[in-house]
Amino acid sequence: MSCAIEFQHVSKKFKKGEKFDSLRDFVPNLLKSLTQSGHQAPLKSHEFWAVKNVNFRIEQGEVVGVMGPNGAGKSTILKLLSGIMSPTTGKIHINGRLSALIEVTAGFHPELTGRENVYLNGTILGMRRREIDFKFDKIVAFSEVGEFIDTPVKHYSSGMYSRLGFSVAAHMDPEILIVDEVLSVGDVAFQSKCAQKMRELLKGGATILLVSHQISLIQSLCKRVLLLDHGQLIKDGATDEVMPFYQNITFKKNEEDFKNKLKADQARVDINKDLLIDITNVSFQGYDLTLPEEFKSGQPLGIHISYKAKREIVDPIVIIDILRSDGVLCCSLNSKESAMALGNISGEGSLKLIFKSLDLVAGIYLVKISFWDREMIHAYVVHNNSLLRIAADENHRMNNGVFFPHAAWTIEEAAEDYTLIGKTYK
Amino acid sequence: MGASNGKLKIGHDTMIQALKELIKYRDLLYMLTLRDIRIRYKQAVMGFAWAIFMPIVAVGAGILVKQAMSVVSGQPQDPHGIMSIAVKVLPWTFFISSIRFAVLSLVGNSVLITKIYFPRAILPLASTAACFFDLMISMVILTIVMIVMKLGLSIHILWAPVLILFLVLFTTGLGLLLSCANLFFRDVKYVVEVILMFGIFFTPVFYDANLFGRFKTFMLLNPMGSILEALNHTIVYKQAPDPFWLSYAGLWAMVMFVIGLSVFHNKEQLFAENI
Numbered sequence: 001m002s003c004a005i006e007f008q009h010v011s012k013k014f015k016k017g018e019k020f021d022s023l024r025d026f027v028p029n030l031l032k033s034l035t036q037s038g039h040q041a042p043l044k045s046h047e048f049w050a051v052k053n054v055n056f057r058i059e060q061g062e063v064v065g066v067m068g069p070n071g072a073g074k075s076t077i078l079k080l081l082s083g084i085m086s087p088t089t090g091k092i093h094i095n096g097r098l099s100a101l102i103e104v105t106a107g108f109h110p111e112l113t114g115r116e117n118v119y120l121n122g123t124i125l126g127m128r129r130r131e132i133d134f135k136f137d138k139i140v141a142f143s144e145v146g147e148f149i150d151t152p153v154k155h156y157s158s159g160m161y162s163r164l165g166f167s168v169a170a171h172m173d174p175e176i177l178i179v180d181e182v183l184s185v186g187d188v189a190f191q192s193k194c195a196q197k198m199r200e201l202l203k204g205g206a207t208i209l210l211v212s213h214q215i216s217l218i219q220s221l222c223k224r225v226l227l228l229d230h231g232q233l234i235k236d237g238a239t240d241e242v243m244p245f246y247q248n249i250t251f252k253k254n255e256e257d258f259k260n261k262l263k264a265d266q267a268r269v270d271i272n273k274d275l276l277i278d279i280t281n282v283s284f285q286g287y288d289l290t291l292p293e294e295f296k297s298g299q300p301l302g303i304h305i306s307y308k309a310k311r312e313i314v315d316p317i318v319i320i321d322i323l324r325s326d327g328v329l330c331c332s333l334n335s336k337e338s339a340m341a342l343g344n345i346s347g348e349g350s351l352k353l354i355f356k357s358l359d360l361v362a363g364i365y366l367v368k369i370s371f372w373d374r375e376m377i378h379a380y381v382v383h384n385n386s387l388l389r390i391a392a393d394e395n396h397r398m399n400n401g402v403f404f405p406h407a408a409w410t411i412e413e414a415a416e417d418y419t420l421i422g423k424t425y426k
Numbered sequence: 427m428g429a430s431n432g433k434l435k436i437g438h439d440t441m442i443q444a445l446k447e448l449i450k451y452r453d454l455l456y457m458l459t460l461r462d463i464r465i466r467y468k469q470a471v472m473g474f475a476w477a478i479f480m481p482i483v484a485v486g487a488g489i490l491v492k493q494a495m496s497v498v499s500g501q502p503q504d505p506h507g508i509m510s511i512a513v514k515v516l517p518w519t520f521f522i523s524s525i526r527f528a529v530l531s532l533v534g535n536s537v538l539i540t541k542i543y544f545p546r547a548i549l550p551l552a553s554t555a556a557c558f559f560d561l562m563i564s565m566v567i568l569t570i571v572m573i574v575m576k577l578g579l580s581i582h583i584l585w586a587p588v589l590i591l592f593l594v595l596f597t598t599g600l601g602l603l604l605s606c607a608n609l610f611f612r613d614v615k616y617v618v619e620v621i622l623m624f625g626i627f628f629t630p631v632f633y634d635a636n637l638f639g640r641f642k643t644f645m646l647l648n649p650m651g652s653i654l655e656a657l658n659h660t661i662v663y664k665q666a667p668d669p670f671w672l673s674y675a676g677l678w679a680m681v682m683f684v685i686g687l688s689v690f691h692n693k694e695q696l697f698a699e700n701i
Contacts, residue, residue, distance in 0.1 A: 014699065021700075022611050022612050023614060079698065082542075083543040084541070084543050084698045085695065085699060086695040100542075106538055107542065109461055109465065111465050111468055112465070120458070123454040123456075123458075124542055126451070126544065127453075129456070
């Protein structure tokens with residue numbers, strides 16, 4: 001196998017903020033800097049690295065997924081790859097005919113007919129006219145545009161428009177294909193056709209680079225994943241190995257967003273501060289004390305609650321609810337049901353709840369703690385700004401469903417197979 | 427979406443490679459030119475009349491100016507005078523519409539520039555080529571008119587294709603340079619528009635450079651002026667062009683073309699992030 005794509009210490013710098021993009025600004029500034037003889041250099045616009053020292057090598061015939069949260073540098077890498085931009089430092093080697101399914105309809109002109117646009121878009125993508133002549137019927141058949149091929153594309157539905165664009169790009173027969181979230185074009189039948197086309201290309205020995213946020217798509221197609229964050233390649237390895245890192249990055253991002261939202265809400269609620277009891281602190285304690293913010297599924301978890309009562313409260317009840325980030329109530333624990341009598345409380349104190357094993361799947365959870373009166377008619381205080389993030393690890397890759405039970409698979413003896421079925425249906 | 431066969435090393439490369447890349451994408455140049463022509467003729471009800479609309483208006487204006495001059499000087503207008511206006515107006519309209527379209531060609535196709543790889547020089551080249559197509563149509567019509575008017579030809583008309591080549595090279599080079607400038611400084615198009623609008627007064631289009639007597643040289647220093655005057659001499663007055671001004675115009679055309687292409691090629695890599 002030979003190398004198809006190689007990135008050697010590739011970095012790309014971008015400028016933030018305003019820049020001179022008119023003579024009206026540029027000429028006076030030029031004159032000023034000349035007359036003031038460098039007295040005070042104009043403030044340099046802020047620069048930042050969109051891609052920083054990225055190294056990787058992709059062999060021919062590999063299918064590699066590129067993942068990362070928004071702003072990780074995925075698009076910049078694709079643009080560097082396709083030659084739209086050149087790197088600030090470093091070298092890129094590409095070996096083979098490269099085609100990118102990024103904006104498949106970018107070359108379309110609405111006034112021209114489908115036929116004219118097939119030729120126009122095809123040549124923009126780098127095909128020869130003769131090549132398009134040869135493939136024209138296949139392109140039209142694949143796009144399912146049919147008899148509308150001689151109608152100006154401005155009259156096309158958006159589906160027809162993008163199908164025709166995809167169809168042209170898919171018939172380039174590239175050796176290296178870059179796919180950026182375009183498989184969502186068209187209906188289910190067309191999508192399966194696209195997947196079929198990709199498999200065909202794969203069989204022909206093509207190298208594919210797939211950029212997507214869809215974990216299941218990456219898992220089903222790619223054996224290797226490049227994980228980017230803040231312009232750096234933070235993980236490069238087998239899909240199963242990299243996926244938990246990706247999930248944890250997105251969870252962390254979600255947690256931050258969530259926290260900010262909660263803070264904003266808190267500010268609004270704070271008006272009514274005259275509470276009888278106040279929850280002063282909530283903290284979580286995980287299994288691994290060296291990692292105070294890492295909680296994993298299937299491991300013990302402790303919740304500490306510190307409170308301060310302004311006067312004596314008779315026999316309160318504490319409820320702890322754990323909600324998933326989309327609002328699903330995952331569990332609700334009640335101090336009354338567990339037959340723990342708090343008795344009358346006053347002044348400062350603290351409580352602790354221990355889960356022997358917290359069997360929730362990886363994700364972000366909201367822990368809501370409330371103190372109620374004995375009859376559970378009104379709440380003294382509701383504390384709902386504690387977030388619990390359960391990290392994904394190598395063993396618990398999928399975060400489908402709500403809980404992650406400890407279950408074990410075994411293969412039964414062959415002889416017992418039929419009796420088992422027999423029993424069930426009796 | 428760069429299609430590239432064999433090893434592609436992204437970075438600074440020479441102008442020869444730039445030309446090779448352009449040749450590789452010649453089908454794209456053809457398709458984009460065809461697109462510009464088709465759109466222009468599809469949208470306009472007048473169809474192909476569009477190609478001669480502006481030249482006719484300009485020739486009309488030129489005749490009016492000539493008429494005014496002949497009234498002032500008391501000399502009658504001759505058919506040669508009218509003919510030389512037509513011969514000079516057509517290349518001039520080609521020049522200004524090429525520059526006008528080329529200046530906007532990059533910024534107007536920003537989606538293509540930020541999303542797909544291809545040699546960007548194709549865009550201004552295609553818009554110039556579409557204008558050249560218009561020039562050819564109006565030239566054919568002019569030839570028919572000349573034959574009908576029985577103005578006659580001479581062997582010196584063979585210089586015309588050479589002069590047209592100079593015109594095209596000069597226009598293309600300037601178009602490349604200005605399209606690139608307009609991408610980095612968005613107000614270049616206003617400056618260009620003003621210069622194009624009043625350029626006709628500084629260039630011997632409606633009048634002959636000879637009118638200025640010994641200041642004629644200043645009119646011919648303008649490369650457009652020397653090209654137009656030479657065309658007028660060879661076609662209408664059936665004379666050989668002045669060798670000095672011919673080589674002067676040729677030098678301008680070459681230099682402008684090379685400068686335009688190399689500046690464009692050097693800055694090409696920065697287009698996507700600055701557009």
